[in-house]
Amino acid sequence: MPAVLMVLTGAKTWTMKDGTPHPTGFWSREFVEAHKAFTNAGLAVRIATPAGVIPVVDELSFSLDYNKDQADVDAQKAYLSDLASTFESPLSLADVDPADFDVVFLVGGHGPMQDMAVDPTIGGILAAILDDPKKIVSAVCHGPAGFLSAHRSDGSWLFKGWKLTGFSNEEETGATFAGNAPWLLEDRLRLAGAEYVALPAWAPNVVVDGNLITGQQQVSVEDTAAAVLDKLRELA
Numbered sequence: 001m002p003a004v005l006m007v008l009t010g011a012k013t014w015t016m017k018d019g020t021p022h023p024t025g026f027w028s029r030e031f032v033e034a035h036k037a038f039t040n041a042g043l044a045v046r047i048a049t050p051a052g053v054i055p056v057v058d059e060l061s062f063s064l065d066y067n068k069d070q071a072d073v074d075a076q077k078a079y080l081s082d083l084a085s086t087f088e089s090p091l092s093l094a095d096v097d098p099a100d101f102d103v104v105f106l107v108g109g110h111g112p113m114q115d116m117a118v119d120p121t122i123g124g125i126l127a128a129i130l131d132d133p134k135k136i137v138s139a140v141c142h143g144p145a146g147f148l149s150a151h152r153s154d155g156s157w158l159f160k161g162w163k164l165t166g167f168s169n170e171e172e173t174g175a176t177f178a179g180n181a182p183w184l185l186e187d188r189l190r191l192a193g194a195e196y197v198a199l200p201a202w203a204p205n206v207v208v209d210g211n212l213i214t215g216q217q218q219v220s221v222e223d224t225a226a227a228v229l230d231k232l233r234e235l236a
Contacts, residue, residue: 002102002232003044006035007093007122007146009111010053016180025058027109028076029067030140030221034105036079037225043232046101050119052092058109066218093121098128101135103228108141108167108218110177113185116146123150127158133211134235140215140224141167145185148192160193163209165216168198211235 008031013021038045049055057080060066062073080087098104104125106112116122127150129135139146144166150158169186172178190196198216199205205216206223213231215224 001042001044003046003100004038004103004105005091005096005101005125006031006038006045006047007104007106007116007143008047008049008055008090009107009109009115010049010051010055011111011114012056014110014114015182017182018180020180022110022177023059024110024114025056025061026107026111027141027218028057028061028080029218030061030109030143031057031107032076032079033221034107034140034225035083037222037229038103038105041229043103046091047086048091048093048096050093050115050122052090052095055087055090055111058111061109061218093119093125096121096125098125101129102232103136103138104129105225105228106139106143106146108139108143110142112142112145113181113183116143117148117188119146119149122146123158126150127152130158130212136211136213136228136231136235138213138215138224138228139164139166140221141217142185144189144214147194148188157192159189159212161195162212163195163197163207164189164212164214165197165205165207165220166214167217168201170198170201171217174201 014024
């Protein structure tokens with residue numbers, strides 16, 4: 001049975017450019033839809049966070065502005081409630097053995113901008129998975145912030161030259177955070193050397209480059225998870 005490591009932020013706040021703490025966490029839909037797709041396909045799923053911190057959901061992710069309707073929000077809340085005990089005992093990234101997993105999937109929300117982007121242990125996990133052509137690295141929305149701390153022993157960035165996507169500057173502006181954000185994900189990914197690919201704001205977009213699969217934002221998560229499952233079947 002293939003195994004998936006879903007990496008969630010442990011951050012509860014995101015420090016803005018003016019120093020104010022903005023409440024954050026992981027984005028509900030991005031976790032729920034991916035977790036549901038993976039478990040329904042029979043994959044074994046484990047959750048990990050930096051330092052094994054208990055993750056919290058970003059309350060903004062329940063806003064009707066970012067969801068289909070209230071029934072959709074209620075269904076997400078019920079799904080998360082059923083997994084409450086799982087969230088109470090996540091793996092610490094420092095304790096993860098990449099050999100135990102076939103897929104690593106980084107969930108978004110603004111939290112990864114605070115902790116996953118600078119985590120000292122996530123890079124080794126990503127390198128071990130990405131370097132194995134039979135395994136898959138995947139991330140959605142702000143999840144690729146976790147890629148930024150992944151460097152090889154010679155100092156080169158792990159994802160230099162790879163095609164990928166993530167939350168765009170246009171989307172960050174539309175979400176009203178760009179002006180006070182300490183940095184923007186699209187900018188950092190481009191500057192680090194990624195071949196960043198985006199569609200217009202809020203359009204579903206999945207970029208597949210070998211065994212790297214990324215989704216642009218929360219409306220791309222179903223397609224991203226489906227692409228992971230398709231790639232697993234291809235690699236089997």
